[in-house]
Amino acid sequence: xxxxxxxxxxxxxxxxxxxxxxxxxxxxxxxDFAQHVQRHWANLAEMxxxxxxxxxxxxxxxxxxxxxxxxLPQQEPGRGRRDIAxxxxxxxxxxxxxxxxxxxxxxxxxxxxxxxxxxxDTLLDRAGSGGEAPASQLLRYLGRAEVQSDGKLRWGxxxxxxxxxxxxxxxxxxxxxxxxxxxxxLVGDMPPPVPDGADPDHWLRVFLLLFGRDALVPGGPSGDxxxxxxxxxxxxxxxxxxxxxxxAVFNRVFPDLVSAIGRAxxxxxxxxxxxxxxxxEASLRLxxxxxxxxxxxxxxxxxxxxxxxxxxxxxxxREMAAEVVDQNRSLSQRQTNWWSQLNSLFQAIAEGDSGLGxxxxxxxLFDDTKAPLLDRISLPDAxxxxxxxxxxxxxxxxxxxxxxxxxxxxxxLGSIYERLLEQEVVxxxxxxxxxxxxxxxxxxxxxxYTPEELxxxxxxxxxxxxxxxxRAAFAAKVEAxxxxxxxxxxxxxxxxxxxxxxxxxxxxxxxxxxxSGHFLVSLVDYLTDEVLTAITGARDLVD
Numbered sequence: 001x002x003x004x005x006x007x008x009x010x011x012x013x014x015x016x017x018x019x020x021x022x023x024x025x026x027x028x029x030x031x032d033f034a035q036h037v038q039r040h041w042a043n044l045a046e047m048x049x050x051x052x053x054x055x056x057x058x059x060x061x062x063x064x065x066x067x068x069x070x071x072l073p074q075q076e077p078g079r080g081r082r083d084i085a086x087x088x089x090x091x092x093x094x095x096x097x098x099x100x101x102x103x104x105x106x107x108x109x110x111x112x113x114x115x116x117x118x119x120x121d122t123l124l125d126r127a128g129s130g131g132e133a134p135a136s137q138l139l140r141y142l143g144r145a146e147v148q149s150d151g152k153l154r155w156g157x158x159x160x161x162x163x164x165x166x167x168x169x170x171x172x173x174x175x176x177x178x179x180x181x182x183x184x185x186l187v188g189d190m191p192p193p194v195p196d197g198a199d200p201d202h203w204l205r206v207f208l209l210l211f212g213r214d215a216l217v218p219g220g221p222s223g224d225x226x227x228x229x230x231x232x233x234x235x236x237x238x239x240x241x242x243x244x245x246x247x248a249v250f251n252r253v254f255p256d257l258v259s260a261i262g263r264a265x266x267x268x269x270x271x272x273x274x275x276x277x278x279x280x281e282a283s284l285r286l287x288x289x290x291x292x293x294x295x296x297x298x299x300x301x302x303x304x305x306x307x308x309x310x311x312x313x314x315x316x317x318r319e320m321a322a323e324v325v326d327q328n329r330s331l332s333q334r335q336t337n338w339w340s341q342l343n344s345l346f347q348a349i350a351e352g353d354s355g356l357g358x359x360x361x362x363x364x365l366f367d368d369t370k371a372p373l374l375d376r377i378s379l380p381d382a383x384x385x386x387x388x389x390x391x392x393x394x395x396x397x398x399x400x401x402x403x404x405x406x407x408x409x410x411x412x413l414g415s416i417y418e419r420l421l422e423q424e425v426v427x428x429x430x431x432x433x434x435x436x437x438x439x440x441x442x443x444x445x446x447x448x449y450t451p452e453e454l455x456x457x458x459x460x461x462x463x464x465x466x467x468x469x470x471r472a473a474f475a476a477k478v479e480a481x482x483x484x485x486x487x488x489x490x491x492x493x494x495x496x497x498x499x500x501x502x503x504x505x506x507x508x509x510x511x512x513x514x515x516s517g518h519f520l521v522s523l524v525d526y527l528t529d530e531v532l533t534a535i536t537g538a539r540d541l542v543d
Contacts, residue, residue, distance in 0.1 A: 002179070002180065002181055002182075002203070003179075003180040004165065004176065004177075004178040004179045004180045005171075005173070005176035005177065005178070005406075006166070006167075006168055006171060006176075006177050006178050006179045006231075006234075007179050007210075007230060007231070007234050008234040008237050008238060008404070008406075008407035009404040009406050009407050010234075010237050010241075010404060010407055011230065011233055011234045011237060012179075012206060013202075015233050015234070015237055016206060016209065016230065016233075017202075018233075019226070019229060019230070019233070021209055021214070021226050022205060022209065025205045025208055025209065027201070029208070030201050030204050030205055030208070033066060033204060033208060034186070034187045034200075034204055036062070036063075036066055037063065037183060037184065037186070037187045038187045038188075040058065040059045040062045040063065041059060041161070041183075041184045041187070043058050043059070044058045044059045044120060044161060047120075049121070050119060050120035050121070050161075051119050052117060052118060052119040052122075054119075054120075055117065055118070055119050055120045055160065055161045056086075056117050059120075059161040060117050060159055060161055063161075063183070064089070067208070067211055067212040067213055068212055068213035068214065069089045069090070069113075069212075069213045070089070070090040070091070070092060070093050070095070070096040070213075071087050071088065071089050071090065071096070071115070072087065072088055072090070072096060072099060072100065072107065073086065073087050074086060074087055074088055074104040074107075074114075074115075084104055084105075084141070085114045085115055085116050085137075085138070085141040085145075086115055086116055086117045087114075087115040087117065088104075088107055088108070088111040088113070088114055088115065089111060089112050089113035089114075089115060089157070089213075090110065090111055090112060091112050091213060091216060091217060095110045095111070095112075096110075098110055099111065105144075105148055106148075108145045108148045108149035108152075108153050109148075109149045109150070109152060109153075111145070111149070111153055112153065112155065112213075112216050113153070113155045113156060113157050113216070114138075114141050114142055114145045114153060114155075114156045114157070115156070115157045115158075115159075116134060116137055116138040116141060116156070116157070116158050116159075117159060117160070118134050118158070118159070118160040119160060120160055120161050120162065121160070122134060122160045124158060124160060124163060124165065134158060134160075135158060135165075135175070136532065136535075138156050138157075138158040138165075138167060139156070139167065139174055139175065139532045140532060140535055141156065142154075142155075142156035142167055142169050142174075143169065143174075143532055143533050145169075146169045153169075154168060154169040154170055155167065155168060155169070155216065155227070156169070157211075158178075161183075161184075162182060162183065162184055163180055163181075163182055163183075164180065164181050164182075164183050164207070164211060165178045165179070165180040166178060166179050166210060166211060168227075168231070172409075172452075172525060173525035173528060173529070174528065174529050174532060175528050175529075175532075179210060181203065181206070181207050181210075181211075183207060186200050186203050186204050186207065187200070187204075188200070209226060209230075210227070210230070214226065215227045234407075237407065238407060238408065238409075238412070240396075241394055241403055241407065241408065242408060242412045242415075244394040244395070244396075244403075245391070245394065245403065245408075245416070246415075246416055246419070248390045248391065248394070249287070249391075249416055249420070250419070250420075250423075252387075252390050253287065253387050253390050253391060254283060254284075254287060254420060254423065254435065255434065255435050256383070256386075256387055257283040257286060257287055257387065258279055258280065258283045258425055258433050258434075258435060259432075259433050259434075260379050260383045261279055261282050261283050261286070261373070261374075261377060261379070262279050262425075262433040264377040264378065264379055265278075265279060265373060265376075265377055266376060266377075268431070270427035270431035270432075270433060271427060271431070276424075276425040276426070276427060276433070277425070278373055279373070279425050279433065280423075280424065280425045281371055281373075282371045282373040282374050282377075283425075284420060284421075285365070285370065285371040285374065286371075286374060287420070288365060288417060289346060289365060289366060290314070290388070290391055291391065291405075291413055291416075292365060293313075293314040293345070293349075294314060294318075294391060294392065294403075294405045295405040295408070295410075295413060297313055297314060297315050297405075298404055298405040298406040299405065299406050302349075302358070303356065303357035303358065306356060306357035308355050308356040308357060309356040309357050309358065312341065312344060312345050312348065312356060313345070314342075314345065314388075317338060317341065317342070317388055318388060318389070318392040318402075320385070321385045321386070321388040321389040321392060322389055322392065322393060322400070322402075324385045324386075324389070325385070325386060325389045325400075326400070330382070331380075331381040331382040331385055332380060332381050332382060333380050333382045333383075334380060335380065335381050336378035336379065336380055336381065337381055338379075338381045338384045338385060338388075339378045339379045339380075339381075339384060340378075342384075346366050347366075349361050349366050350366035350367060350368075391403075410517070410518075410521045411452055411455075411518050411521060411522065414517060414518040414521070415518070418518070422437050422438060423435045423436070423437060423438065424436060424437075424438035452522065455518060455519055455522045456522060456526065458519070459519070459522060459523055459526050460526075463507070463509065463523065463526070463527075466507060467500070467504055467530055467534075470498075470500045470503035470504065471500050471534065473498050473500075473503075474495070474498040474499065474500045474503075477494070477495055477498045478495065481494060481495065500534040501531045501534040501535050504527055504530055504531050504534060505527070505531060507527070509523060511523075
């Protein structure tokens with residue numbers, strides 16, 4: 001299984017094959033690596049309960065050796081964990097030798113990756129008896145290492161042997177800014193034998209390329225690493241797909257939906273502005289129901305693996321639509337089977353259906369009362385199928401390939417939504433409907449699209465001072481308690497009400513003109529990163 005939001009699915013499956021490094025990993029190297037993984041995992045799997053030290057010695061460290069890394073433990077013998085990471089990876093023996101005399105925190109300037117190892121059966125996202133999930137621990141260590149290395153150390157590795165995660169400190173949302181690969185599954189030693197049914201040799205190459213020491217060796221005139229190139233390629237794909245999807249929505253899908261819904265609407269009054277506004281609202285709502293489903297199903301936010309849901313999923317209609325378009329098959333202009341299936345799915349999402357594994361969703365998107373016209377019309381199969389395909393696939397070099405909405409951010413879809421609000425429905429003398437930009441549409445809705453860079457700047461300026469106040473209050477309380485001679489447990493108890501991370505989470509932020517929620521989604525990402533940083537800073541102050 002492959003998880004994480006650091007790289008696009010497109011890049012991991014296809015884009016990476018176009019990079020020169022991919023072809024340099026020969027079949028013999030892949031086979032040799034697979035044999036070593038099998039042997040070392042078999043040793044670890046024999047143990048009924050493998051503790052962290054055993055997992056490290058029997059599997060993690062041998063794999064790091066195979067990947068070409070030099071490493072030093074960060075833990076100090078006899079001093080317990082002391083809230084520091086397990087190890088630090090170095091690009092070469094010289095960097096390791098120069099780092100060896102320093103204390104653990106002073107080694108970060110020479111290191112390349114900070115490492116947190118866990119026992120074989122430890123869940124990476126669930127807090128144990130220590131009260132913190134390993135993923136949160138690694139992010140704290142990585143945040144600390146990035147600061148103490150002046151931004152030179154930007155990568156973190158979290159593994160329990162079975163799952164290997166690579167984190168990037170500068171990801172848009174750090175908690176999702178990782179790539180995870182289930183290594184034993186690639187050699188057939190863990191079910192499923194191959195991630196998502198893909199070629200195991202390919203995924204082993206991906207693992208070697210992303211997790212190996214060579215991934216962080218600077219090269220070329222720019223000094224970029226392979227991981228830099230991989231991130232850049234993912235961004236280019238993301239931008240291209242977003243632009244392609246935008247063109248499809250604005251040039252075909254939205255205009256065709258407006259025309260189709262206008263033809264299907266009872267008592268048409270194309271010269272009536274109120275009627276045209278109703279057509280526009282129904283078209284927008286239907287379009288964003290489809291986009292929501294595409295995004296949610298590709299991200300497994302809906303139970304796509306539940307057999308009952310699978311029979312009703314939009315994914316099934318996407319596959320059928322692709323066949324219809326590719327085979328140039330005709331569909332009925334009168335039958336509305338696809339429309340009925342869509343409406344059944346909309347209703348199940350709105351009201352819940354235990355047989356499909358669906359709880360009720362209480363959002364307004366699927367509320368029939370918000371766009372009653374959609375409940376009074378039916379669109380024919382011949383009109384619906386090509387529109388679903390336009391939303392499902394992009395054309396590149398004459399080939400139509402599936403858009404994986406997992407690779408698009410909520411902000412990208414939000415930008416499409418907010419630009420759609422600029423469009424108004426107009427009618428010609430014959431009553432035919434079309435769209436045109438309205439200078440008043442966005443003004444009347446209070447909706448304005450703001451680029452992500454500006455969103456982050458505004459958040460830092462608006463919310464940042466509130467966070468700084470809470471950090472300062474905590475630091476002042478720590479300073480006051482430094483002169484308190486009571487037992488440490490009592491002093492820590494007095495500190496809890498000033499905990500900056502809890503104070504950040506307790507903030508209430510209102511965006512009255514939220515539009516697509518672009519600001520609020522970015523705010524959640526921003527606060528998540530700030531909470532993780534605050535946890536690290538608070539521990540450092542208290543220690």
